[in-house]
Amino acid sequence: MAPTDFEAMAGLLGDPEVVRLYPAPKNREEAAAWIAWNQRNYAEHGYGLWVIETHGGEFVGDCGLTWQAVNGMC
Numbered sequence: 645m646a647p648t649d650f651e652a653m654a655g656l657l658g659d660p661e662v663v664r665l666y667p668a669p670k671n672r673e674e675a676a677a678w679i680a681w682n683q684r685n686y687a688e689h690g691y692g693l694w695v696i697e698t699h700g701g702e703f704v705g706d707c708g709l710t711w712q713a714v715n716g717m718c
Contacts (some may be wrong), residue, residue: 645682645706652703653679659699662705685710 645653649689654675655663670678685692693708 645679645693645695646654647679650676650679652695653706655681656703656705682706710714 648657648661657670657675657678658672660669682692691709693706695708696704696707698704704708
């Protein structure tokens with residue numbers, strides 16, 4: 645995931661249906677922070693989220709491994 649993925653990620657993270665299990669859709673600033681967070685995950689942990697595309701190069705979403713607190717636990 646890189647800054648060049650910003651428009652696609654901003655659209656994804658800003659869609660209320662896509663992020664319905666998150667507290668709220670993300671605005672453009674929060675989408676940029678999502679990409680930066682993911683880049684830090686790779687730098688610090690060696691893994692994170694990847695942008696997923698079809699074989700034809702069409703953006704689908706993101707997927708991967710991250711550390712996240714769930715119900716107050718990591």
